[in-house]
Amino acid sequence: MNSSDLQTVNIDLGSRSYHIAIRGSLFDSPLSYAELPKAQSALIVTNTTVGPLYAMQLQKALSGKYAQIHTVVLPDGEEFKTWQSLNLIFDALLQHRCDRKTTLFALGGGVIGDMTGFAAASYMRGVPFVQVPTTLLAQVDSSVGGKTAINHPLGKNMIGAFYQPLKVVCDLDTLKTLPDRELSAGLAEVIKYGPIADMDLLAWLEAHIDQVMARDPVALAHVVKRSCEIKAWVVGQDERESGLRAILNFGHTFGHAIEAGLGYGEWLHGEGVGCGMVMAAHLSLRLGLVDALFVARLTGLIAKAGLPVKGPVLSADDNAGRYLELMQVDKKSEAGDIKFVLIDGPGRAIVRSAPEAMVRQVIDLCCTEKLLKI
């Protein structure tokens, strides 16, 4: 594979099918948008970090296609994934008299993609949108699945819609400006696909983690493409998340509790997921579903990817109790019963509950130094 080859992943969802284009030098080329339906106007939604780097180039690439191109710059960060930010998008759409064909462009990471997608799903009950993800996390995670949402003070991603983009443009060059910490956070979602679906990918990552961390374009292209393919395979079988799709939340139940417990923005989403995967692996081990070697391999790779493997203490009084409390509002919970995504033999995930005492033991173990001595 050459780094200049265009990679494509097709997402087959009937009338809502689209494709993901993966390469460098993509987002600033008019050709990337040539096949999009015509419209009078476009709205670029970006943030204060990504906007100054790339918004002008995107606007230039779109200038031949749309008579009017407007830009909304939102504050950067998970803590701004709120109704207030979303409403800035609606304000701009209405102030500029945008119509039902106006196309929204999400230029940024997962937060921008989720908010722009929800705005597109809701404005006039649905307008077209295109994802231009500029973080590894957004490229491997938000590109596939159509999940859009904002946070509520009482829960993450609690308000949203399933809504598909017209196209996703993953420009690998935009990853050059990504801070190290965010590269690691993105890798959490990449590593995830190994234990739940493809142990070959896990082995490939173990062998190539140094190239990936050094942002080698060929390695990154493989990482993005393979992640999107696996996610597409899962989502293709369960678009509305009634069953199988839940396995994509491996590490997320613990991870969301960490994010919420520390306050959104303290740990990055991927950091919570990285640490959450270690905790979910330990719970799988306690239930006799995997062996200690598997847990050690996964923990080692997560650590090499620059991610935390030790859980933060969320409460000095009753740390495990606080984790449990936070996990009960997870969307997978039914009637307060927490559903975990666990590994049922390497490469295969299941969704099930676990005895509370066992969950408490795992939390206690994973939030202490003993963790790394398995």
Next chain:
Amino acid sequence: MNSSDLQTVNIDLGSRSYHIAIRGSLFDSPLSYAELPKAQSALIVTNTTVGPLYAMQLQKALSGKYAQIHTVVLPDGEEFKTWQSLNLIFDALLQHRCDRKTTLFALGGGVIGDMTGFAAASYMRGVPFVQVPTTLLAQVDSSVGGKTAINHPLGKNMIGAFYQPLKVVCDLDTLKTLPDRELSAGLAEVIKYGPIADMDLLAWLEAHIDQVMARDPVALAHVVKRSCEIKAWVVGQDERESGLRAILNFGHTFGHAIEAGLGYGEWLHGEGVGCGMVMAAHLSLRLGLVDALFVARLTGLIAKAGLPVKGPVLSADDNAGRYLELMQVDKKSEAGDIKFVLIDGPGRAIVRSAPEAMVRQVIDLCCTEKLLKI
């Protein structure tokens, strides 16, 4: 037809199909909800007017089915169809730890139905909901079509989703407590179905308007059932409003301008639509699509239904200009070009633009006393 017979309209939308039950003594019977899927909890959304009349009875009817039943009471009126009210529903859902199976019940008129529907569409990206419409407008209009939305300061129904209920329970007894003005407003949407699709219905209404205004249950059952059937026929062919469905907006382009121009809540939605139909009929006449007799018949029926037929003056300086300005943000507009639903011969609607000078003439005519002298 006996007033005690249960009338049913099936809405065929594949996996999202549901049915509308129409009769008296329906909403307070557990049997009306027997076929709904099981869940731990239900949330009744109602307002300060309808809640005191019916919320306890609904709660009692549901008490055998759900372990927990919560109620949210919102302020009453179109001016409260806002994000702030919507957020009160999300607050309640999260405070009570409602899960993905929690069923929402919209108990009230169109505003409650639209907001509850959008909350159900968005909470955890979609939870089940049931409509219990207590106004004629909601029974004949919101029952079919899956349109949900809130208003934005710059436009009505600008933020929303297409989302179908599990069931609609139209209890004709709840219409007994409806103020006369709201009965008339509901009739606007009933009358609408004549010119756009069924002149037999228009003739039936001309012959039975007195019974309808007297709230005769047999007459009301016919009105609700026939309106739902016609709307279902239209929506069944165009669920996402890409073409045909737009004809349901007959009278709405002018009507929305009236509502927005006077300030939401000043005129009821149905009053705007009633007057808007007169204006759209005059525009159809000017374009040579209908004759003066048709305009007179329609205007006469609208007046007999207790609805305004003369347009309000929205600006002392340039009244027609203000109407045009307000109509340009209508969702049907594309690139500022206003699309009107017009009558192309009695019983048949088309969507088209019209010369601005002609639209101005119609507005000037319909906002003066000359109107009734056609």
